[in-house]
Amino acid sequence: MNTPNINSVNCNSCPIRHRAVCARCNADELVELDAIKYYRTYEAGQTVIWAGDIMGFVGSVVSGVATLTQTMEDGRTQMVGLLLPSDFVGRPGRDGAAYNVVATTNVVMCCFRKKPFEDLMERTPHIAQRLLVMTLDELDAAREWMLVLGRKTAREKIASLLSIIVRRDASLQSTGLGENVVFDLPLTREAMADYLGLTLETVSRQMSALKRDGVIKLEGKRHITVPSMGRLLEEAGDDSDGGFIG
Amino acid sequence: MNTPNINSVNCNSCPIRHRAVCARCNADELVELDAIKYYRTYEAGQTVIWAGDIMGFVGSVVSGVATLTQTMEDGRTQMVGLLLPSDFVGRPGRDGAAYNVVATTNVVMCCFRKKPFEDLMERTPHIAQRLLVMTLDELDAAREWMLVLGRKTAREKIASLLSIIVRRDASLQSTGLGENVVFDLPLTREAMADYLGLTLETVSRQMSALKRDGVIKLEGKRHITVPSMGRLLEEAGDDSDGGFIG
DNA sequence: AGTCCCAATTGATCTGGGTCAAGGTTAGTC
DNA sequence: GACTAACCTTGACCCAGATCAATTGGGACT
Structure with missing residues (x-):
C-alpha cells in the first residue's frame, strides 16, 4: 500500500x-x-x-x-x-x-x-x-x-483523451507546455474505452496505430511521450489550438 | 410571421x-x-x-x-x-x-x-x-x-430523445403523465441526428421502425402519440423509471 | 528461475449504422 | 391547381468498429 x-x-x-x-x-x-x-x-x-x-x-x-x-x-x-x-x-x-x-x-x-x-x-x-x-x-x-462521443472517429477519440490529460497535467503544474511532452496514463485500456464509448480492443489497436505513425511513443503500457503536441491536436480533430493552454 | x-x-x-x-x-x-x-x-x-x-x-x-x-x-x-x-x-x-x-x-x-x-x-x-x-x-x-451518445444503439437513442422531450413537456405543464402521451416534435430529423450522433437517414429509419413496432404513432412528420410510456422507456434502455417524473 | 495473474495486443470475422442515390410528401407561392 | 423547395423516406452497398478468440508481456509472488 x-x-x-x-x-x-x-x-x-x-x-x-x-x-x-x-x-x-x-x-x-x-x-x-x-x-x-x-x-x-x-x-x-x-x-x-x-x-x-x-x-x-x-x-x-x-x-x-x-x-x-x-x-x-x-x-x-x-x-x-x-x-x-x-x-x-x-x-x-x-x-x-x-x-x-x-x-x-x-x-x-x-x-x-x-x-x-x-x-x-x-x-x-x-x-x-x-x-x-x-x-x-x-x-x-x-x-x-x-462532441467527442458523438462525432469523432476512434483515432480522434484517443488523441482527444490524451490531449485532455496532457492539458490537465500541465495546468496543474502551471508549467507551460512545449511541443514535447512526457506523461503517465492514469487509466487502463478498459477505462479509456469506457470514457470514449469504444471497446478495449479498439483502444488498443488505435494506440498501436498512433505509435506506429509516430504520434506517440510508448514505454511499457502507460508511460507516453508525445514528440509533437501540435500533431496530437491535429489527430484529435481540434481546430488549431482549441482551448489548449500553451 | x-x-x-x-x-x-x-x-x-x-x-x-x-x-x-x-x-x-x-x-x-x-x-x-x-x-x-x-x-x-x-x-x-x-x-x-x-x-x-x-x-x-x-x-x-x-x-x-x-x-x-x-x-x-x-x-x-x-x-x-x-x-x-x-x-x-x-x-x-x-x-x-x-x-x-x-x-x-x-x-x-x-x-x-x-x-x-x-x-x-x-x-x-x-x-x-x-x-x-x-x-x-x-x-x-x-x-x-x-451515456446515450457513448453506449446506446440508434433505436435506444431515438427512444431516449423522445422520452426526454416528453418528460420536459410534462414537467413544464406540471400535469402528471399517464401511459398515453401526445406531443409535437420540435426538431427536424437532421436536428435529431445532430443531437444523437447519427445521420438523418438512420434517424428516419429508426423512427419508421418504432412506428412499425407500435412504440409510437406518427401523424404527419412531427405529431407523435406514445400509447405506452413504459414501453418507450424500455426501448430507451432506461432502468424501470430512471428519473421519470410520473 | 518458474508460475500465476491480469493487462494488453493481435487476428479473423461480423454487423450496425454510414454513405450514396433515388423517390415521396407537404406547405407555401404565384 | 401547378410549381417549388424543404424535408423526409427508402433502398443498396460498404466500412469502422464490435465481437470472438488466441497469444503475449510484465510484475509479484514463491
Missing part, C-alpha cells in the same frame, strides 16, 4: 480551500472550514461510492485519479467524468450519489461533512459563486466530450 | 424571475430585475448567436425551442444542449458564447443585460445559489446524454 502521508497534506494544498475559498475567505471562514475538514484515502480500484448511495460529504481530489461512471442494467458502462486533482465531488443539496465514483489510482480526497458545508455555503456567498464557476467549467468539459 | 405577443409575456411567466429569483426575492430586487429585463424574439431557423461572438446578455427561454451546437471544421456537428422553456442561456463572467445557439422554432427569450445582471448577482447571493442548482441540473443532463 502506497498511500501518501496525510500529515504532509497541509491546508495550502487543499483545493477547496485553495481554489474555491481561499482567495476571498476571511480568517473566521478558514477556521470554520478547518473545523469540518478531513481527509479520506482510497486504494487503486476501490469504489468511493455507488450511484444511489447516501453521500455524507462533499470534497475534492487532492492527489490521484478517480472516475465517475454510469452503468446500464446489461453492463454497458460509460464514464461521465474524470476526476483529477482539484476537481470537486458531490452535490450540495442532494443526498444520493448520482454516479459510481471509483479510484483508478491511489487517491486522497479533502472532504467536508455535507451539512456543515451547506450551512457555511448559505452564510458565505462567494463559496456558491466559486462553485458556480467550477460547475460551469465542468459543464463545458462535459459538452466538449459530447 | 407568427411571433407571440410580447406584451402578453408578463413577469410571472418570466422563468428567471419565476424560477431563479422570485421565491426569495424581496421587492427591491424585483424592481431592479425589471429595470434590466427585456425580451428578444427569434424566428424558426434564426441563429441567436455564433460560437465565439460577444454575448452581451444572459437570459432564459420563455417559449419555443433552441439548440446549442458545436461544429468541427469539416462540418461535423453535435448538439450539446436543447433549450426548452425555462432553460438558462449564457454564462455570467464570460464574454464570448461557447456554442452556436439556434432557434428551431419561433423563440421568445427573457434577457438581462450581462453587466447589470452580474452586479445584481454579486449583491444578491441567492441568485448565484439558484444558478448553481440550475447548472448542476444541466450538468446531470449532459452526463446522462454522454
Whole structure:
C-alpha cells in the first residue's frame, strides 16, 4: 500500500480551500472550514461510492485519479467524468450519489461533512459563486466530450483523451507546455474505452496505430511521450489550438 | 410571421424571475430585475448567436425551442444542449458564447443585460445559489446524454430523445403523465441526428421502425402519440423509471 | 528461475449504422 | 391547381468498429 502521508497534506494544498475559498475567505471562514475538514484515502480500484448511495460529504481530489461512471442494467458502462486533482465531488443539496465514483489510482480526497458545508455555503456567498464557476467549467468539459462521443472517429477519440490529460497535467503544474511532452496514463485500456464509448480492443489497436505513425511513443503500457503536441491536436480533430493552454 | 405577443409575456411567466429569483426575492430586487429585463424574439431557423461572438446578455427561454451546437471544421456537428422553456442561456463572467445557439422554432427569450445582471448577482447571493442548482441540473443532463451518445444503439437513442422531450413537456405543464402521451416534435430529423450522433437517414429509419413496432404513432412528420410510456422507456434502455417524473 | 495473474495486443470475422442515390410528401407561392 | 423547395423516406452497398478468440508481456509472488 502506497498511500501518501496525510500529515504532509497541509491546508495550502487543499483545493477547496485553495481554489474555491481561499482567495476571498476571511480568517473566521478558514477556521470554520478547518473545523469540518478531513481527509479520506482510497486504494487503486476501490469504489468511493455507488450511484444511489447516501453521500455524507462533499470534497475534492487532492492527489490521484478517480472516475465517475454510469452503468446500464446489461453492463454497458460509460464514464461521465474524470476526476483529477482539484476537481470537486458531490452535490450540495442532494443526498444520493448520482454516479459510481471509483479510484483508478491511489487517491486522497479533502472532504467536508455535507451539512456543515451547506450551512457555511448559505452564510458565505462567494463559496456558491466559486462553485458556480467550477460547475460551469465542468459543464463545458462535459459538452466538449459530447462532441467527442458523438462525432469523432476512434483515432480522434484517443488523441482527444490524451490531449485532455496532457492539458490537465500541465495546468496543474502551471508549467507551460512545449511541443514535447512526457506523461503517465492514469487509466487502463478498459477505462479509456469506457470514457470514449469504444471497446478495449479498439483502444488498443488505435494506440498501436498512433505509435506506429509516430504520434506517440510508448514505454511499457502507460508511460507516453508525445514528440509533437501540435500533431496530437491535429489527430484529435481540434481546430488549431482549441482551448489548449500553451 | 407568427411571433407571440410580447406584451402578453408578463413577469410571472418570466422563468428567471419565476424560477431563479422570485421565491426569495424581496421587492427591491424585483424592481431592479425589471429595470434590466427585456425580451428578444427569434424566428424558426434564426441563429441567436455564433460560437465565439460577444454575448452581451444572459437570459432564459420563455417559449419555443433552441439548440446549442458545436461544429468541427469539416462540418461535423453535435448538439450539446436543447433549450426548452425555462432553460438558462449564457454564462455570467464570460464574454464570448461557447456554442452556436439556434432557434428551431419561433423563440421568445427573457434577457438581462450581462453587466447589470452580474452586479445584481454579486449583491444578491441567492441568485448565484439558484444558478448553481440550475447548472448542476444541466450538468446531470449532459452526463446522462454522454451515456446515450457513448453506449446506446440508434433505436435506444431515438427512444431516449423522445422520452426526454416528453418528460420536459410534462414537467413544464406540471400535469402528471399517464401511459398515453401526445406531443409535437420540435426538431427536424437532421436536428435529431445532430443531437444523437447519427445521420438523418438512420434517424428516419429508426423512427419508421418504432412506428412499425407500435412504440409510437406518427401523424404527419412531427405529431407523435406514445400509447405506452413504459414501453418507450424500455426501448430507451432506461432502468424501470430512471428519473421519470410520473 | 518458474508460475500465476491480469493487462494488453493481435487476428479473423461480423454487423450496425454510414454513405450514396433515388423517390415521396407537404406547405407555401404565384 | 401547378410549381417549388424543404424535408423526409427508402433502398443498396460498404466500412469502422464490435465481437470472438488466441497469444503475449510484465510484475509479484514463491
